[in-house]
Amino acid sequence: MSFGSPYMTIPKFSYLKPNSISEAIELLEKYGDDAKVKAGGIGIIAFMKERLTSASYLVDLKGIPELGMVQESDGYLRIGATVTLRRLEEMRNLKLMALHEAVSSIADPIIRQSATLVGDTCEAIPWVDAPPALISLGAYAHVAGKKGTRDIPVSQLIKGTGELSIDSGEIITGISIPESGGNSTYVKFSSGSEYSIASASVNVNPKSKELTIVMGAVAESPRIFNQSTVEWKWGESVEKNIRGVWKTFDDRLEPMSDMLSSSEFRMKISKMVVARALKDLFGGA
Amino acid sequence: MRTITITANGLSREATVEDNELLLNVLRDKLGVTNVKAACWRGECGLCTVLLNGLPVKSCMTLAVEADGKEVVTAEGLYSDERARKLQESFVEHGAMQCGFCTPAFVVTSHYVLSRDPEIDGEDLKKELSGVICRCGTYYQIYDAVRDARKYYKELPVRV
Secondary structure: OOOOOOOOOOOOOEEEOOOOHHHHHHHHHHHHHHEEEEOOOHHHHHHHHOOOOOOOEEEEHHHOHHHHOEEEEOOEEEEEOOOEHHHHHOOOOOOOHHHHHHHOOOOOHHHHHHOEHHHHHHHOOOOOOHHHHHHHOOOEEEEEEOOEEEEEEHHHHEEEOOEEOOOOOOEEEEEEEEOOOOEEEEEEEOOOOOOOOEEEEEEEEOOOOEEEEEEEOOOOOOEEEOOOOOOOOOOOOHHHHHHHHHHHHHHHOOOOOOOOOOHHHHHHHHHHHHHHHHHHHHOOO | OEEEEEEEOOEEEEEEEOOOOEHHHHHHHHOOOOOOOOOOOOOOOOOOEEEEOOEEEEHHHOEHHHHOOOEEEOHHHHHHOHHHHHHHHHHHHOOOOOOOOOHHHHHHHHHHHHHHOOOOOHHHHHHHOOOOOOOOOOHHHHHHHHHHOHHHHHHOOOOO
16 A cells, blocks of 8 residues: 555564464564564555554564464354465355455455455554454454453454554454354445445344444444444335435544545445445345 | 575575565566566556465565575466466467566466466456556456466366
């Protein structure tokens, strides 16, 4: 991600490749803010080239075998920190449609061969695709540090642009997504560039009548709308309900203005992508 | 500085590199593999695409130390594969280039795509090739060339 002329080099650092999570945590403890974590490397290498971030030590997680695993257990799909987007995209039995659609829309197939789901999430740039999908699906991030491990809902992980609610010395070892959820979809509008103007991830559980709408690229962190903020009348037509969602957006979405789009235009696009996503799930032209 | 070993296009080579050096620089400047091209330096254009242990990666977004002990294949390293030679002939027959700067990357990428799925067609094929950019805009010819070369990947043995 670059807005100016690119740098061809990366400032000097020492490359470290631990073989276990505990070894990685020790390195992060030892070097503190001088150390940065790398998984696929697409984000961190781009940021370091652009001099947007720097590190004296780069800790590569790819040498830790357990972080490269995808496991299904107790109704959860657990995705390790170094699992590439390409691998998730190619999982034929992936039931989580919002995740599949979000993952296969990130960058291009060659970048997806290197980039990881956890890496995309940790970039925490407004327009990244994984967070809205993960939040709508009710995903958790597993965090490991010197004090032990803890889980944070992805909805609470991203505080703002490039800001995560984890402490220095902690690493995200993976993400777990409940597979019990209902039907989901992910729609984005990116006007031909890689930066979305707005994206919508919708998850609906027809049995429990729960609806979650997560809007990406409209604010510093994804905006979440659920039963408490959106009034969805289950007997009503999709069109009528979509107008209800639009009304909620008018009152509460407050899309940001930036170099890609004005707030007004972003509102229009937000309404368009959410309508498309809802029609995908509930039917309607 | 550290010494790494890379099998570049079938030859095991040693290079002394800094931790912050990119695979692209090491291939071009230290190992003399110049058919891998450098253009955008930020993972967008795909011209630096190489096969790292058989999988396509953009070498401008890959550290040289990450390739230590691994096998790197670029377009010229595909000479031993008859299917890939036929694929390259298909590029020529279809005029799938103008300046030719992106051709090595397209050959490597389409070789990977066809070896994985020789039946690929239409939108799927276009999406699979979307990681490489041709500034001359010869996409139609590239698409035809790759589509046409599918038959070699169905018929010919894997290594000749």
